[in-house]
Amino acid sequence: MRILITNDDGIHAPGLTVLEEIAREFSDDIWVCAPSEEQSGAGHSLTLNRPVRLQQFGERRFAVTGTPTDSVMMSLREVLDTPPDLILSGVNRGANLGDDITYSGTVSAAIEGALAGIRSIAFSQVYSRETAGTDAEFAAARAWGAKVIKPLIDVPFSPRTLVNVNFPPLAADAVKGIRIVRQGFHDYARGSIVEGKDPRGQRYFWFGLHPIEHTLDHGTDLEAIDDGYIAVTPLQLDLTHYASIDTLAQRFVDAE
Numbered sequence: 001m002r003i004l005i006t007n008d009d010g011i012h013a014p015g016l017t018v019l020e021e022i023a024r025e026f027s028d029d030i031w032v033c034a035p036s037e038e039q040s041g042a043g044h045s046l047t048l049n050r051p052v053r054l055q056q057f058g059e060r061r062f063a064v065t066g067t068p069t070d071s072v073m074m075s076l077r078e079v080l081d082t083p084p085d086l087i088l089s090g091v092n093r094g095a096n097l098g099d100d101i102t103y104s105g106t107v108s109a110a111i112e113g114a115l116a117g118i119r120s121i122a123f124s125q126v127y128s129r130e131t132a133g134t135d136a137e138f139a140a141a142r143a144w145g146a147k148v149i150k151p152l153i154d155v156p157f158s159p160r161t162l163v164n165v166n167f168p169p170l171a172a173d174a175v176k177g178i179r180i181v182r183q184g185f186h187d188y189a190r191g192s193i194v195e196g197k198d199p200r201g202q203r204y205f206w207f208g209l210h211p212i213e214h215t216l217d218h219g220t221d222l223e224a225i226d227d228g229y230i231a232v233t234p235l236q237l238d239l240t241h242y243a244s245i246d247t248l249a250q251r252f253v254d255a256e
Contacts, residue, residue: 004080139170
């Protein structure tokens with residue numbers, strides 16, 4: 001089985017190493033192609049206003065001077081001679097839960113894989129202040145990653161769907177298990193905007209990453225993580241709100 005690994009934290013991110021370790025439990029045919037620099041929050045963006053460069057760091061290991069989506073596209077069109085059987089994205093340092101998945105480069109890399117018809121899974125490790133920057137930061141992902149992947153290898157994926165996985169910020173033996181849940185939604189409050197001045201006295205703004213308050217809704221990824229479970233969420237790329245089609249169509253008929 002050929003596995004392609006990518007992320008949005010960059011080619012040198014520790015979470016990428018964790019995901020490589022997990023992937024090697026299933027195959028020796030592992031390829032890595034990730035952004036050369038951190039691309040958190042890049043979403044499903046493409047690099048269109050400058051050239052993208054491909055750099056090789058070793059056998060089957062490449063970096064792209066672009067976004068996670070660029071990395072997957074370059075992998076499928078320039079790096080690999082045949083498509084992979086599986087695309088794994090992550091392990092992201094930080095949560096990709098609820099509506100934050102729309103910003104996520106980690107999830108978007110898996111989206112690009114799904115669009116190409118390849119089984120794709122995104123992984124994110126929620127972390128706490130206590131574990132940040134320590135060996136324990138990815139403990140849950142390292143211990144539970146293969147257990148999550150194994151049931152997903154052979155289960156049918158519908159066209160243009162993917163799976164989003166989040167690990168709770170707990171020691172491996174403290175994780176309570178795995179829940180299959182739907183996407184939740186945060187209470188809308190997008191952190192803070194920090195203002196400062198550069199050495200030339202010009203104003204700049206930096207988007208803060210302060211905790212976002214949310215009301216836990218039953219059966220969601222947010223609730224699962226809060227309860228100490230791994231959240232596994234199937235996602236679809238069809239964003240059409242079908243219930244509105246007939247209503248809107250009638251409005252336009254009435255307007256004629």
